[in-house]
Amino acid sequence: MRWTQYYLFTTREAPADAEVPSHRLMMRSGMIKKVAAGIYSYLPSGWRSLSKLMAIVRRELDRSGCVELSMPAIQPAELWQESGRWQRYGKELLRISDRHERQFCFGPTHEEVITDIVRRDVKSYRQLPISLYQIQTKFRDEIRPRFGLMRGREFLMKDAYSFHSSAESLDATYEEMKAAYQRIFRACHLDFAVVEADTGTIGGSSSHEFMVTAETGESEIVRNAADGYAANTEKANAAPLVAPAAEEPVALAEVPTPGKSSVPDVAAFLAVPTQKVVKTLVYETDKGPIVAAVRGDREVNEVKLGNLVDAEWLQLAGEETVVKVTGSPPGFAGPVGLKGVRVVADESVRGLTNFVCGANKGETHLTGVNWGRDASPTDWADILLVRDGDLSPLGGGPLEMSRGIEVGHIFKLGTKYSAAMGCNYTDDAGNDLPMIMGCYGLGIGRTVAAAIEQNHDADGIVWPMPLAPFQVLLAALNMEDSTVVETAERLYQELSGQNVEVLYDDRNERPGVKFKDADLVGIPLRLTVGAKSLAEGKVEMSFRRDREKQLVPLSDVVARVRGLLG
RNA sequence: CGGGGCGUAGCUCAGCCUGGUAGAGCGCACGGUUCGGGACCGUGAGGUCGGAGGUUCAAAUCCUCUCGCCCCGACCA
Secondary structure, three states, X not given: OEHHHOOOOOOOOOOOOOOOHHHHHHHHOOOEXXXXXXXXXXXXXXXXXXXXXXXXXXXXXXXXXXXXXXXXXXXXXXXXXXXXXXHHOHHHOEEEEOOOOOEEEEOOOOHHHHHHHHHHHOOEHHHOOEEEEEEEEEEOOOOOXXXXXXXOOEEEEEEEEEEEOOHHHHHHHHHHHHHHHHHHHHXXXXXXXXXXXXXXXXXXXXXXXXXXXXXXXXXXXXXOOOOOOEEEOOOOOOOOOXXXXXXXXXXXXXXXXXXXXXXXXXXHHHOOOHHHEEEEEEEEEOOOOEEEEEEOOOOEOHHHHHHHOOOOOEEEOOHHHXXXXXXXXXXXXXXXXXXXXXXXXXXXHOOOOOEEEEOOOOOEEEEEEOEOOOEOOOEEEOOEOOOOOOEOOOOOOEOEEEEEEEEEEEEEEEOHHHHHHOOEEEOOOOOEEEOEEXXXXXXXXXXXXXXXXXXEEOOEEOOOHHHOOOOEEEEEOOOOOHHHHHHHHHHHHHHHHOOOOEEEEOOOOOHHHHHHHHHHHOOOEEEEEOHHHHHOOEEEEEEOOOOOEEEEEHHHHHHHHHHXXX
């Protein structure tokens, strides 16, 4: 491709609202253009990168026995009403009406449509399992789109769905998909982690996320290199905390603690370690108020708590609710004497003796509190938020926290959608049963953005070869020097003729401009044709990543390039 | 949805407080010099200052409404 005939315009400055490197660089290098909040056009070079990823995704999914199809972006409300998600999905679902006032939505995901298709065609266990996928534009009306393609409202996603007659079959496909995803991200030369994840609103029994590691990632993950444990912090467990040494129970006592409503204040005031204070929080949920107790030096994992009580939403209660539940203003709550409310205590407080907690009475705490004698929670559970340095539950030592960009998420759905929508098959005994399902998502644009987050420097993008819009940038340094131009033209023709993806910078620009643009656009291999090296019959070859330059005799250039590209 | 901020040339922004001829840099066009890391000089084009209403002799500037966008939070495959 000749640059002068291509559509590639770079800018020196990025828009003020572009904050993260991938967003800034995609804008500056002319890959994308914003149309509205969270909605982008993919310009030619951006589309080339996305297309390369899509080709890799297709290749690996096809290898795994997945079959491609394409479903509509616009979906009728009826299907969503059948699954129950028309009511539940909330404002993220973009709802639209046609001229007859019939309701539709722009699909944020396709469980309903695929389930509708399969229930019509598949009737027997003999036809199962089936895995289908598509790559398609989705729309989710995110509250706050940001970071360019990392969190758009309209975005490209590969979504796959599998249907099974047994849990074992789902397990096998799930593992196959997990392997396919690993092949995909490896093929993109990305550094990534597979982590256990919360199943969130999609539901189901098991779930893994694929995280491209990057400081700018929106998700926090914990890992232990020694034992291989890896999980999203929303889901992560730690080995049980070491409890302070048990003591002989002493008498329960009320002590006034005026103005001491935070755990550190109370601990300091009473001269006890924060580990011996039980932090007691009141939450409001759709299932009513819930009280959660956790060790004073730790935080509650609200996702775990929400899952435990099967809540659709959960938030820290306001003062009014706290007073209603505990009889005191916030800051003086405790598990002693609470009635008519579910109290979930974390395992971290189970071994405590003679601990301190709020007295459910203004400006007062209790000391010498002991489980069993003074208070008993409704549930003992793990609702602890892990933190840096906690020990891995698999025994490999301390957990390390890092950040990642969630580029893929796979779920075992079970029969949630098939049961709701009557997607049944007949088994070998003649029974009608709902199919067991899995679903598997992979963000196309987000993965390309993540690749840039992980591969850039101060001057621009440093594409991994598999996702680069072109493999080779051929820069002719002076378009008025006929020898330079003739040489560059000939190299361009020869390389193109051998199916090398070459972008030929034939613009009438000064060398400095071409070098800056080359660095910004980030094509992995650069050939520089200039009068100096040409006088020796050589062309400069350099790699974007390490900028290592070497002079190559003109006659060897094409062979060398082909050798490097494999 | 709560809090904060911004809409002025293609892009990045100044001007607004204190009303009085609409600005800079980059980019673009033309001419000249230059040509291995975003060159220099000269000339030029380009904006009903997001929109509507109001105050005023006079509004980019003050007021009201409205639309769009962004940031923090909550939320979130």
